[in-house]
Amino acid sequence: MKILEMNHIKKSFNNASLHVLKDISLSVSEGEVVSVIGPSGSGKSTLLRCATLLTEMDSGELIYSGEYAAKNNEHGKAVYSGKAELKKIRSIFGLVFQNFNLFPHYSVLKNLTDPQISVLGRSKEEARERAMQLLKKMGLEEKADAYPCELSGGQQQRVAIARALAMDPLILFFDEPTSALDPELTGEVLKVIKQLAEERMTMVIVTHEMAFAKAVSDRVIFMDGGVIVEQGTPSEVFDNPRMERTKQFLRNYSQQ
Amino acid sequence: MSLMTMIAKMFEGLSGTCAIFFLTLLFSLPLGMGVAMLRMSKSKIISNITRFIISVLRGTPLMLQLIAITYGPYYLFHFSVSRNKLIPVVIAFAINYAAYFAEIYRSGIESIPVGQYEAAEILGYSKIQTFFRIILPQVIKRIMPSITNEVVTLVKDTSMAFTVSYQEMFTIGKQIANSETSFMPFVVAGVFYFLFNAIVDYVMGKAEKSMNYYQ
Ligand SMILES: Nc1ncnc2c1ncn2[C@@H]1O[C@H](COP(=O)(O)OP(=O)(O)O)[C@@H](O)[C@H]1O
Numbered sequence: 001m002k003i004l005e006m007n008h009i010k011k012s013f014n015n016a017s018l019h020v021l022k023d024i025s026l027s028v029s030e031g032e033v034v035s036v037i038g039p040s041g042s043g044k045s046t047l048l049r050c051a052t053l054l055t056e057m058d059s060g061e062l063i064y065s066g067e068y069a070a071k072n073n074e075h076g077k078a079v080y081s082g083k084a085e086l087k088k089i090r091s092i093f094g095l096v097f098q099n100f101n102l103f104p105h106y107s108v109l110k111n112l113t114d115p116q117i118s119v120l121g122r123s124k125e126e127a128r129e130r131a132m133q134l135l136k137k138m139g140l141e142e143k144a145d146a147y148p149c150e151l152s153g154g155q156q157q158r159v160a161i162a163r164a165l166a167m168d169p170l171i172l173f174f175d176e177p178t179s180a181l182d183p184e185l186t187g188e189v190l191k192v193i194k195q196l197a198e199e200r201m202t203m204v205i206v207t208h209e210m211a212f213a214k215a216v217s218d219r220v221i222f223m224d225g226g227v228i229v230e231q232g233t234p235s236e237v238f239d240n241p242r243m244e245r246t247k248q249f250l251r252n253y254s255q256q
Numbered sequence: 257m258s259l260m261t262m263i264a265k266m267f268e269g270l271s272g273t274c275a276i277f278f279l280t281l282l283f284s285l286p287l288g289m290g291v292a293m294l295r296m297s298k299s300k301i302i303s304n305i306t307r308f309i310i311s312v313l314r315g316t317p318l319m320l321q322l323i324a325i326t327y328g329p330y331y332l333f334h335f336s337v338s339r340n341k342l343i344p345v346v347i348a349f350a351i352n353y354a355a356y357f358a359e360i361y362r363s364g365i366e367s368i369p370v371g372q373y374e375a376a377e378i379l380g381y382s383k384i385q386t387f388f389r390i391i392l393p394q395v396i397k398r399i400m401p402s403i404t405n406e407v408v409t410l411v412k413d414t415s416m417a418f419t420v421s422y423q424e425m426f427t428i429g430k431q432i433a434n435s436e437t438s439f440m441p442f443v444v445a446g447v448f449y450f451l452f453n454a455i456v457d458y459v460m461g462k463a464e465k466s467m468n469y470y471q
């Protein structure tokens with residue numbers, strides 16, 4: 001069953017002078033882990049922002065679990081569904097940001113419980129129970145009453161992952177979840193994502209961590225210049241890339 | 257007149273001073289938020305008109321605004337000047353301070369990183385929930401020092417009500433100074449304002465501290 005379908009997505013900035021996504025199609029099935037790699041500026045974040053409704057695309061179809069978030073009108077321009085429909089669709093996905101975006105005025109626990117209570121209408125006890133269960137999973141039980149500013153970057157990112165999971169999304173997006181972290185802190189974050197992958201959580205992960213992408217993904221997508229240049233299993237893309245641009249990108253990476 | 261009688265008389269005027277002070281805050285703090293919203297409106301026309309009004313209110317003396325609002329209706333429409341001058345005085349102060357608060361709110365709101373809005377949107381918070389649960393608490397913490405400045409200024413500004421002869425502490429002090437040809441009432445007034453602001457500083461400092469549980 002397809003959870004996400006994106007068909008012929010086009011997006012440009014600066015009055016259509018900067019084409020950032022040029023006809024991108026991508027679908028993700030339940031339980032699939034997809035990594036997106038590519039040079040900086042290739043449109044990876046824009047793709048995630050379009051998928052998560054933070055940015056409106058110019059043209060294309062966006063479908064979650066068979067429900068249209070946007071489709072083209074007769075002029076080939078994307079038209080979004082109504083407010084109620086989009087609200088429903090928003091509950092299907094979660095997004096983990098590069099710089100966490102935790103709520104600084106809420107404790108770790110409240111970061112996890114408030115959205116459950118305010119958005120999902122869960123009871124306080126229910127929200128708390130779910131939050132503590134996830135914090136335990138992230139190894140952050142004892143930080144429940146701390147404030148985000150008291151945590152390391154790696155801990156903050158794990159709280160952000162727990163906050164997203166507390167909403168029980170069917171698919172979780174990650175935009176370079178370890179890029180804002182000191183190198184010695186990336187491991188703890190990659191470990192929890194890896195654990196989610198083993199539990200068959202459906203995920204789309206934009207990352208620069210090649211070894212990680214190779215290890216956790218069912219499918220790897222290489223993007224460059226606003227198009228999907230190549231995609232396939234990790235061994236297809238990393239060990240036997242077909243396209244010259246992919247080879248060059250991976251060569252540059254292994255040199256670093 | 258003995259110093260004690262003088263102090264007692266001026267102390268009575270303190271109720272007028274307090275009335276201006278508290279009523280101004282009561283009305284201008286929320287009104288300022290409304291004005292800030294208009295100022296940040298997506299409509300260019302609304303935001304520009306609001307910006308112009310704010311710049312007039314901030315760019316002309318409060319004393320002129322007090323006179324205009326107290327006596328303006330008489331000169332324009334021959335309405336009799338209301339006996340109770342508290343109403344026009346509070347209207348003038350509330351409008352003037354709302355303009356200052358609006359700019360403080362606006363800069364506070366604009367200083368919140370866009371990531372906070374985006375995180376809230378992804379989690380499914382409505383626009384109103386996002387504002388009241390996520391943005392506003394952080395804004396209040398950030399703007400507390402600026403608000404404190406305005407409140408301290410307001411304590412001193414209440415003395416301007418003497419220009420329309422509203423019976424507050426300074427007006428009474430000035431009347432005594434004239435009738436007794438004494439400088440003493442001004443000294444007493446200075447001490448009163450200083451003590452008033454010492455209390456304001458203490459209270460606002462407590463409020464700021466209570467928000468220091470996070471960075
Ligand atoms: N809001 C925006 N306005 C204008 N240009 C943008 C905006 N967002 C992204 N871009 C441009 O789109 C291109 C792709 O950006 P992005 O999707 O962030 O790439 P990546 O995440 O792969 O590094 C870049 O050239 C970037 O400057």
Ligand SMILES: [Mg+2]
Binds near residue numbers: 045046176
């Ligand atoms: Mg990016």
